[in-house]
Amino acid sequence: GENVEQHPSTLSVQEGDSAVIKCTYSDSASNYFPWYKQELGKRPQLIIDIRSNVGEKKDQRIAVTLNKTAKHFSLHITETQPEDSAVYFCAASLGAGGGADGLTFGKGTHLIIQP
Protein backbone atom coordinates (compact mmCIF):
# COMPACT_ATOMS: atom_id res chain seq x y z
CA GLY A 1 0.00 0.00 0.00
CA GLU A 2 0.83 3.65 -0.09
CA ASN A 3 3.31 5.09 2.42
CA VAL A 4 3.67 8.83 2.98
CA GLU A 5 6.66 10.32 4.78
CA GLN A 6 6.49 13.89 6.05
CA HIS A 7 9.25 16.18 7.33
CA PRO A 8 9.96 17.92 9.56
CA SER A 9 7.84 16.79 12.49
CA THR A 10 8.20 20.23 14.09
CA LEU A 11 8.97 23.52 12.38
CA SER A 12 9.43 26.83 14.16
CA VAL A 13 9.69 30.02 12.10
CA GLN A 14 9.61 33.72 12.83
CA GLU A 15 6.44 35.55 11.96
CA GLY A 16 6.72 36.89 8.45
CA ASP A 17 9.19 34.24 7.32
CA SER A 18 8.37 31.35 4.99
CA ALA A 19 7.73 27.75 6.00
CA VAL A 20 8.22 24.65 3.86
CA ILE A 21 6.94 21.17 4.66
CA LYS A 22 7.98 18.22 2.53
CA CYS A 23 6.38 14.86 1.83
CA THR A 24 7.32 11.82 -0.18
CA TYR A 25 5.07 8.99 -1.29
CA SER A 26 5.76 5.46 -2.38
CA ASP A 27 2.99 4.46 -4.78
CA SER A 28 3.50 5.95 -8.22
CA ALA A 29 -0.22 5.35 -8.92
CA SER A 30 -1.18 8.05 -6.41
CA ASN A 31 -2.31 11.11 -8.27
CA TYR A 32 -4.05 13.39 -5.81
CA PHE A 33 -2.28 15.15 -2.96
CA PRO A 34 -4.25 17.22 -0.46
CA TRP A 35 -2.92 19.16 2.51
CA TYR A 36 -4.85 19.48 5.74
CA LYS A 37 -4.49 21.94 8.58
CA GLN A 38 -5.50 20.87 12.06
CA GLU A 39 -5.66 23.45 14.81
CA LEU A 40 -5.42 22.28 18.39
CA GLY A 41 -8.47 20.23 19.34
CA LYS A 42 -10.17 20.76 16.00
CA ARG A 43 -10.87 18.73 12.89
CA PRO A 44 -8.50 18.45 9.94
CA GLN A 45 -9.49 20.90 7.24
CA LEU A 46 -8.48 20.80 3.60
CA ILE A 47 -6.42 23.89 2.72
CA ILE A 48 -5.02 23.11 -0.70
CA ASP A 49 -4.60 20.17 -3.03
CA ILE A 50 -2.81 19.29 -6.23
CA ARG A 51 -3.39 16.73 -8.93
CA SER A 52 -0.69 14.79 -10.68
CA ASN A 53 -1.04 16.62 -13.95
CA VAL A 54 -0.05 19.90 -12.31
CA GLY A 55 3.39 20.89 -11.03
CA GLU A 56 2.42 23.81 -8.85
CA LYS A 57 -0.65 25.44 -7.40
CA LYS A 58 -1.03 28.67 -5.44
CA ASP A 59 -3.71 30.10 -3.24
CA GLN A 60 -2.74 33.44 -1.72
CA ARG A 61 0.07 32.75 0.77
CA ILE A 62 -0.04 29.00 0.30
CA ALA A 63 1.48 27.02 -2.55
CA VAL A 64 2.04 23.35 -3.23
CA THR A 65 4.56 21.84 -5.61
CA LEU A 66 4.66 18.30 -6.95
CA ASN A 67 7.50 16.35 -8.50
CA LYS A 68 6.04 13.10 -9.81
CA THR A 69 9.36 11.74 -10.98
CA ALA A 70 10.87 12.05 -7.52
CA LYS A 71 7.53 11.28 -5.83
CA HIS A 72 7.62 14.22 -3.52
CA PHE A 73 5.44 17.23 -2.90
CA SER A 74 5.80 20.26 -0.69
CA LEU A 75 3.72 22.90 1.04
CA HIS A 76 5.00 26.46 1.05
CA ILE A 77 3.57 29.15 3.31
CA THR A 78 4.86 32.67 2.81
CA GLU A 79 4.59 35.68 5.14
CA THR A 80 3.61 33.43 8.01
CA GLN A 81 1.18 34.72 10.60
CA PRO A 82 0.34 33.56 14.14
CA GLU A 83 -2.87 31.95 12.91
CA ASP A 84 -0.82 29.65 10.70
CA SER A 85 0.30 27.81 13.85
CA ALA A 86 -1.20 24.31 13.60
CA VAL A 87 -0.41 20.74 12.63
CA TYR A 88 -0.24 20.25 8.87
CA PHE A 89 -0.81 16.89 7.23
CA CYS A 90 0.02 15.88 3.73
CA ALA A 91 -1.85 13.00 2.16
CA ALA A 92 -1.93 10.94 -0.99
CA SER A 93 -4.76 9.09 -2.64
CA LEU A 94 -5.23 6.78 -5.57
CA GLY A 95 -7.59 7.19 -8.43
CA ALA A 96 -9.25 10.40 -9.43
CA GLY A 97 -8.89 12.09 -6.07
CA GLY A 98 -9.95 9.30 -3.81
CA GLY A 99 -10.89 5.69 -3.64
CA ALA A 100 -11.93 3.07 -1.17
CA ASP A 101 -8.53 3.27 0.47
CA GLY A 102 -9.32 6.83 1.44
CA LEU A 103 -6.42 9.04 2.28
CA THR A 104 -2.96 7.97 3.39
CA PHE A 105 -1.63 10.67 5.66
CA GLY A 106 1.85 11.74 6.58
CA LYS A 107 2.59 11.92 10.29
CA GLY A 108 2.07 15.64 10.47
CA THR A 109 4.20 18.73 11.00
CA HIS A 110 3.66 20.96 13.98
CA LEU A 111 4.22 24.48 12.66
CA ILE A 112 4.98 27.08 15.30
CA ILE A 113 5.02 30.75 14.35
CA GLN A 114 7.21 32.76 16.72
CA PRO A 115 6.06 36.37 17.24
Place this chain on the structure above:
Amino acid sequence: DTAVSQTPKYLVTQMGNDKSIKCEQNLGHDTMYWYKQDSKKFLKIMFSYNNKELIINETVPNRFSPKSPDKAHLNLHINSLELGDSAVYFCASSQDLTRAAEAFFGQGTRLTVV
Protein backbone atom coordinates in the same frame (compact mmCIF):
# COMPACT_ATOMS: atom_id res chain seq x y z
CA ASP B 1 -25.76 23.50 10.57
CA THR B 2 -22.82 21.23 11.25
CA ALA B 3 -21.97 19.25 8.12
CA VAL B 4 -20.51 16.18 9.87
CA SER B 5 -21.36 15.75 13.52
CA GLN B 6 -20.12 13.16 15.97
CA THR B 7 -21.31 12.27 19.43
CA PRO B 8 -20.02 12.18 22.02
CA LYS B 9 -17.11 14.59 21.80
CA TYR B 10 -15.43 12.98 24.79
CA LEU B 11 -15.76 9.41 26.00
CA VAL B 12 -14.03 7.93 29.03
CA THR B 13 -14.61 4.28 29.73
CA GLN B 14 -13.06 1.25 31.39
CA MET B 15 -11.23 -1.58 29.73
CA GLY B 16 -13.47 -4.37 28.56
CA ASN B 17 -16.51 -2.18 28.00
CA ASP B 18 -18.42 -1.87 24.73
CA LYS B 19 -19.06 1.62 23.38
CA SER B 20 -20.45 3.35 20.32
CA ILE B 21 -19.69 6.62 18.59
CA LYS B 22 -22.33 8.14 16.36
CA CYS B 23 -21.77 10.09 13.17
CA GLU B 24 -24.21 11.95 10.98
CA GLN B 25 -23.64 14.00 7.85
CA ASN B 26 -26.13 16.39 6.26
CA LEU B 27 -24.15 17.00 3.08
CA GLY B 28 -25.92 14.40 1.00
CA HIS B 29 -22.63 12.58 0.52
CA ASP B 30 -22.55 8.97 -0.61
CA THR B 31 -19.39 7.90 1.20
CA MET B 32 -18.43 7.99 4.84
CA TYR B 33 -15.23 7.10 6.68
CA TRP B 34 -13.79 6.52 10.08
CA TYR B 35 -10.25 7.65 10.82
CA LYS B 36 -8.20 7.09 13.95
CA GLN B 37 -5.72 9.67 15.21
CA ASP B 38 -3.34 8.31 17.81
CA SER B 39 -1.45 10.14 20.54
CA LYS B 40 1.29 11.04 18.08
CA LYS B 41 -1.26 12.71 15.81
CA PHE B 42 -0.96 10.00 13.17
CA LEU B 43 -4.17 9.82 11.11
CA LYS B 44 -5.08 6.47 9.62
CA ILE B 45 -8.18 5.28 7.84
CA MET B 46 -10.18 2.51 9.47
CA PHE B 47 -13.22 2.09 7.23
CA SER B 48 -14.82 3.38 4.07
CA TYR B 49 -18.55 2.88 3.54
CA ASN B 50 -20.21 3.53 0.21
CA ASN B 51 -23.61 2.35 -0.99
CA LYS B 52 -23.75 -0.40 1.60
CA GLU B 53 -20.29 -1.57 0.67
CA LEU B 54 -17.85 -1.67 3.54
CA ILE B 55 -14.14 -1.57 2.92
CA ILE B 56 -12.11 -2.43 5.97
CA ASN B 57 -8.52 -1.55 6.59
CA GLU B 58 -6.93 -4.90 7.27
CA THR B 59 -5.08 -3.61 10.30
CA VAL B 60 -8.29 -2.78 12.19
CA PRO B 61 -9.18 -5.36 14.88
CA ASN B 62 -12.54 -7.05 14.44
CA ARG B 63 -13.59 -5.55 17.76
CA PHE B 64 -14.36 -2.47 15.69
CA SER B 65 -17.49 -2.58 13.59
CA PRO B 66 -19.15 0.23 11.66
CA LYS B 67 -22.90 0.23 11.26
CA SER B 68 -24.82 2.34 8.79
CA PRO B 69 -28.58 2.55 9.29
CA ASP B 70 -28.82 4.88 6.29
CA LYS B 71 -26.66 6.91 3.95
CA ALA B 72 -26.40 9.83 6.36
CA HIS B 73 -25.17 7.84 9.34
CA LEU B 74 -22.14 5.71 10.06
CA ASN B 75 -21.74 4.65 13.67
CA LEU B 76 -18.69 2.98 15.13
CA HIS B 77 -19.08 0.17 17.65
CA ILE B 78 -16.14 -1.00 19.69
CA ASN B 79 -16.26 -4.16 21.76
CA SER B 80 -14.00 -5.18 24.61
CA LEU B 81 -12.17 -1.86 24.73
CA GLU B 82 -8.43 -1.92 25.31
CA LEU B 83 -6.02 0.73 26.56
CA GLY B 84 -4.52 1.00 23.07
CA ASP B 85 -7.86 2.06 21.67
CA SER B 86 -7.43 5.45 23.31
CA ALA B 87 -7.30 7.97 20.48
CA VAL B 88 -9.32 10.58 18.69
CA TYR B 89 -11.71 9.08 16.18
CA PHE B 90 -12.80 11.19 13.24
CA CYS B 91 -15.77 10.54 11.06
CA ALA B 92 -15.65 12.02 7.57
CA SER B 93 -17.72 12.07 4.42
CA SER B 94 -17.14 12.75 0.76
CA GLN B 95 -19.42 13.10 -2.21
CA ASP B 96 -18.36 9.69 -3.44
CA LEU B 97 -15.40 7.34 -3.46
CA THR B 98 -13.66 9.28 -6.20
CA ARG B 99 -13.50 12.34 -3.96
CA ALA B 100 -12.15 10.88 -0.74
CA ALA B 101 -9.43 13.50 -0.77
CA GLU B 102 -12.08 16.19 -0.44
CA ALA B 103 -13.55 14.58 2.64
CA PHE B 104 -15.09 16.80 5.27
CA PHE B 105 -14.20 15.77 8.78
CA GLY B 106 -16.30 15.75 11.92
CA GLN B 107 -14.96 17.40 15.06
CA GLY B 108 -13.65 14.15 16.46
CA THR B 109 -14.39 11.97 19.49
CA ARG B 110 -11.66 11.69 22.08
CA LEU B 111 -11.85 8.19 23.51
CA THR B 112 -9.95 7.46 26.70
CA VAL B 113 -9.81 3.90 27.98
CA VAL B 114 -8.77 3.55 31.61
